[in-house]
Amino acid sequence: MQAVISGLLMGLIYALIASGLSLIFGLMEIVNFAHGEHLMLAMFSSFWLWALLGLDPIVSIPITILILAVCGIATHYFLIRYVLKAKMLVQICATFGLAIFIRSFAQFLWTPDFRNVADPMLSGRIEFAGIFIGQPQFTAAIVCLFAFIGLYWFVTKTETGLALQATSQDRQAAEVLGVPSNKMFALGWGLGLGCVAIAGSMMSSYFYIFPDVGINFSLFAFVAVALGGFGSILGCLYAGIIIGLVESLGGLLIDPSFKLLYVFAIYLLVVVFKPQGMFGRY
Amino acid sequence: MSDLNLAKQEPVFNTNKSMVYVLFGFLGFLILFPVLSPSQFLLHLMIMIFMHAVISQSWNIIGGFSGQISLGHGAFFGIGAYASSFFYVEFGLTPWIGIIIGILICAVIAILVGIPMLRLSGHYFAIATLLVGISFQVVFQRWDLVGAASGLWIPLTSEDSYYAMQFHSSKAPYYYLFLIFFVIIFFITWLISRSKLGYRLRAVRDDAQAAQSLGIDVAKHKIIAFAISAMMMAPMGSLFAQYILIVDPDRMFNFEISIIALLISVLGGIGYVWGPLVGTIILIPLAEYARIFFGGTGGAVDLMVYGIVLMIICVFKPSGIISLLPNHILHREKKR
Numbered sequence: 001m002q003a004v005i006s007g008l009l010m011g012l013i014y015a016l017i018a019s020g021l022s023l024i025f026g027l028m029e030i031v032n033f034a035h036g037e038h039l040m041l042a043m044f045s046s047f048w049l050w051a052l053l054g055l056d057p058i059v060s061i062p063i064t065i066l067i068l069a070v071c072g073i074a075t076h077y078f079l080i081r082y083v084l085k086a087k088m089l090v091q092i093c094a095t096f097g098l099a100i101f102i103r104s105f106a107q108f109l110w111t112p113d114f115r116n117v118a119d120p121m122l123s124g125r126i127e128f129a130g131i132f133i134g135q136p137q138f139t140a141a142i143v144c145l146f147a148f149i150g151l152y153w154f155v156t157k158t159e160t161g162l163a164l165q166a167t168s169q170d171r172q173a174a175e176v177l178g179v180p181s182n183k184m185f186a187l188g189w190g191l192g193l194g195c196v197a198i199a200g201s202m203m204s205s206y207f208y209i210f211p212d213v214g215i216n217f218s219l220f221a222f223v224a225v226a227l228g229g230f231g232s233i234l235g236c237l238y239a240g241i242i243i244g245l246v247e248s249l250g251g252l253l254i255d256p257s258f259k260l261l262y263v264f265a266i267y268l269l270v271v272v273f274k275p276q277g278m279f280g281r282y
Numbered sequence: 283m284s285d286l287n288l289a290k291q292e293p294v295f296n297t298n299k300s301m302v303y304v305l306f307g308f309l310g311f312l313i314l315f316p317v318l319s320p321s322q323f324l325l326h327l328m329i330m331i332f333m334h335a336v337i338s339q340s341w342n343i344i345g346g347f348s349g350q351i352s353l354g355h356g357a358f359f360g361i362g363a364y365a366s367s368f369f370y371v372e373f374g375l376t377p378w379i380g381i382i383i384g385i386l387i388c389a390v391i392a393i394l395v396g397i398p399m400l401r402l403s404g405h406y407f408a409i410a411t412l413l414v415g416i417s418f419q420v421v422f423q424r425w426d427l428v429g430a431a432s433g434l435w436i437p438l439t440s441e442d443s444y445y446a447m448q449f450h451s452s453k454a455p456y457y458y459l460f461l462i463f464f465v466i467i468f469f470i471t472w473l474i475s476r477s478k479l480g481y482r483l484r485a486v487r488d489d490a491q492a493a494q495s496l497g498i499d500v501a502k503h504k505i506i507a508f509a510i511s512a513m514m515m516a517p518m519g520s521l522f523a524q525y526i527l528i529v530d531p532d533r534m535f536n537f538e539i540s541i542i543a544l545l546i547s548v549l550g551g552i553g554y555v556w557g558p559l560v561g562t563i564i565l566i567p568l569a570e571y572a573r574i575f576f577g578g579t580g581g582a583v584d585l586m587v588y589g590i591v592l593m594i595i596c597v598f599k600p601s602g603i604i605s606l607l608p609n610h611i612l613h614r615e616k617k618r
Contacts, residue, residue, distance in 0.1 A: 031405045033353075082597040092351050092408055093548050094596035100541055101589025108586060219416065222409045230405070257424050264413045271406050272398050 002131055003252040004245065009133070009141035011244020013199050016144040017217055018224035018236040019151060020195035025230050027168045027188040030080060030091050034099035036218025038193050040106060042068050042200025043209045050117050050204075057117055057204045058139075065197040072193030076186045084185075099218075106211040114208045140202035147198045151191070152233055164188060216260070220247075223267045242266070312461055316454040325453040329525070331566050332460040333518055336467050337539065338546035338558035340514035343471065345544065346553035347480060348507040349487030350400065351408045354415020356539030358388045358512040360422065360531070362519030367434045367529040370446070377447040377524055384516040392512035393505060400504040403490070419535035433530025436523070447524045456525055463521065467514050468555070474510070475555050483507050484553070515543075538585065545588050549595055551602025560604050565591070 021035050032038075045067050049060040075098065083094045126133050155161040166174040167184040175181050207213070224243050228235025243263055250262035316325060337359065344350050365387050366380030375383075399410045423431045442449045449455040474480045485493040486500050494500050523529045542565075550561025569584045576583040599605065 025405075031409070079593060079597065083600075086596070086600055088404055089345070089349070089351055089548075089552065090596050090600040092353075092405070093544065093592055096353065096541075096544070097589045097592025097596060099589070100585055101593065104583075104585035104589060108583060215416075219413060222412070226406060226409065258420065260413075260420055261417055264417055267413060268398055268410065271402055271410070 003248040005131055005133060006137070007245040007248030008241060009137045009244070010248065011241035012141040012144045012148070012237075013203065013240075014217075014220050014224050014243050015237045015240025016148050016151075016195050016199045018221040018228065018240050019148060019233050020192035021218075021221045022225045022228065022230065022233055022236050023151075023155070023164075023195070024188055024192040025225065026232070027164065028080070028084060028185055030084075030095065031222070032192070033092065033095040033218070034075075034102055035196065035221055036214025036216070037099045037102035037106075038068060038071065038214070039196050039200045039217050040209075040211060040214035041071065041102065042193075042197040043204045043207065043213060044106065044110065045197075046201040046204045047115055047117060047209050057201045061198060061201050064201040065194045068193040068197035068200075069190040072189035072191075073186045075193075076189040080185070080189070081182070103211055103214070110211065112211055114210045116208050117204055134206060136202075136206040140199075140205070143202050144199055147195060148237060151195060154191075155233060160187070219260070220263060223263055226267060227270050309465065316452075316457050322453055325457050327567060327570055329453065329457055329460050330570060331562050332464040333522060334542060334546055334566050335559050335562040336464055336514060336518050337543045338550070338561060339467060339471055340511045340518075341543035342547045342552065342554075342558050343474070343511040343514065344507050346547055346557065347475070347483040347487065348504055350403075350504060350508070351544075352411040352511075352540075353408050353544065354411040354413070354418075354540050355511070355515060355543045356535060356537065357415045357418040358392065358515035359519040359522070359539050360418060360534035361388050361391060362516030363523035363529050363534045364422065364428055364434070364519075365516070366520035367436055367523045368428055371434050371436060376445050377520060381517050381520040384520045385513045388512040388516035389509045392509040396505040396508040400501060400508060415535070415537070415540055419531055422531040422535060429530075431531060433528060433534075436527045436529065438527065448527065456521075459521055459524075463517050468559070470514075472555050479503070479506065487553075541585075541588060545592050547602075548600075549591060549603060551604030554602070554604050557602055557604045561602070564603065 017035070017039060021032055024030065024032050042064055046057040046060050046064050049055045049063060050057060053060075055063070079094055079098060083091050086094075126135055126138065153161075155164060163174070163179045164184055164187065166177070166179055167181050171181050174184075220243055224236055224239040227239035227242065228237075243266070246262050246266060247259045251259045254262070312328075315328065319325070337355075340358075341352065341355050344352050344355075362381075362384040365384030366377045369375040369380045369383060370377055395414060399407060399414070402410055422428060428434060436448075438450075439446045439448050442451055442455070447459075474483075482493070482498050482503050485496070485498060486503050490500050519534065523534070526533075546561035546565055547558050548561075549565055550559065551557030565588075569587065572584050572587055595602070
């Protein structure tokens with residue numbers, strides 16, 4: 001039961017990270033291989049805001065969102081814009097190159113040391129019916145869930161969100177109707193990385209922060225996106241939770257050091273037998 | 283590999299004579315190089331160039347010819363390294379045979395992994411290879427039989443030994459070993475690129491459905507390409523293990539190998555036989571000198587350079603440096 005709860009809490013965070021990836025993919029059919037590195041940047045920025053200005057990660061969420069959104073829009077304007085019409089290979093290489101660059105640049109600037117936010121506002125754990133839940137984990141999951149609902153509401157209910165969806169369905173038709181696709185792409189990158197910023201700053205309360213931290217998260221996000229179906233935001237929620245559960249239950253029942261392999265096995269199963277994912281459009 | 287025989291139906295050796303002379307002159311220079319240059323550093327540089335040229339050629343087979351982007355190709359490098367070292371450390375089997383065993387193991391693994399994975403395409407395949415590459419590292423870090431996280435330490439011989447493939451007095455024998463594999467593998471690639479297999483792979487890359495409708499078994503050809511590619515990667519792992527004499531999961535399954543394999547091919551020109559060589563000649567000296575120049579800063583500088591180069595190439599010259607060559611040279615290669 002303990003494992004189920006902690007898997008569930010982790011799963012909600014995966015869901016938010018994956019929905020950012022899925023949003024970007026759905027919009028322009030580019031997989032952001034630097035997604036985990038952006039998460040790392042989010043964690044580092046909330047770390048530095050704590051270390052230099054003394055702001056708690058919870059308090060600095062808006063600043064982190066802003067930083068990452070700017071970062072996402074910059075990514076779009078300086079890199080993605082040029083490879084939009086290129087072959088898929090070039091697109092993969094471009095974001096992959098970005099990932100390598102961000103990771104090694106972080107290592108160059110901040111050394112590969114492990115850091116953590118000492119004495120965050122959220123700490124300790126709560127006990128409920130014999131199950132211990134870390135308070136930061138619990139809050140992180142709740143915040144991620146709300147952010148997820150907010151994102152879903154934004155994309156499906158507001159006018160800008162509908163314009164986003166229109167662009168992702170048919171770029172040219174949307175442009176004819178007066179939806180500037182370039183701006184929509186920039187918005188998509190801003191939103192996608194905003195999601196990452198929330199997840200990253202929530203996690204920086206209880207996670208170690210180091211330049212390679214993003215790799216596992218980005219792998220899980222890829223799996224979640226494939227599982228939920230590329231471009232489906234709601235699918236990410238279910239897929240994120242499934243991955244969180246598989247990870248913690250697999251770790252409990254078999255061997256915790258191979259948890260990547262269980263998740264990988266799910267990926268292969270889903271992708272081979274149901275390539276469009278559980279809720280996919282494609 | 284049976285398709286390779288079909289190459290004979292075409293005139294394989296009708297290449298321009300002057301080209302052949304240039305190639306043989308180049309080869310002669312490479313053979314004499316250790317005699318001309320006694321500097322151990324230059325030999326090391328050349329060894330690194332040969333190794334990376336072959337690594338990226340291996341990536342080029344799957345990524346360039348058949349168009350499947352592999353982000354975890356370093357796995358085969360590691361498997362090759364582990365195979366030859368394991369048999370030497372445990373059973374005293376000479377690495378010469380160990381290399382062949384490594385090639386066979388890699389071929390089998392490539393086929394087993396390839397059967398489910400190559401049904402995927404595009405992003406799905408790229409993500410799957412990323413996962414495979416990291417999974418292998420995780421497995422080897424935990425696997426006690428091969429020394430888990432500390433890896434295998436190849437016992438040193440007291441003097442140079444061809445049986446143990448260890449040479450302590452000079453790097454020249456290593457140089458020749460790498461040179462032999464470099465020449466063989468580039469020759470094989472050149473044959474493949476002119477064979478029916480090569481044409482079919484490119485047909486699969488350019489339009490899988492059209493290729494299928496022309497009677498090409500797309501899945502089979504992708505798996506053949508994947509296996510060939512893995513078999514090229516394996517001996518480089520084995521030789522590198524003999525070169526540094528330590529085999530550990532962090533070094534041999536390093537993510538950097540997968541990155542370099544992809545980067546060099548993209549830099550040189552994807553799908554061209556000589557693309558990886560061009561890319562290597564540009565990148566490896568740059569990286570080695572950057573490493574010397576920025577020596578003690580944590581080793582991330584060369585990776586940073588790789589990332590920047592990859593992005594710049596993607597934005598400005600996606601077809602690679604080789605496409606800057608004069609058109610008539612390029613065109614001849616394109617026609618193959």
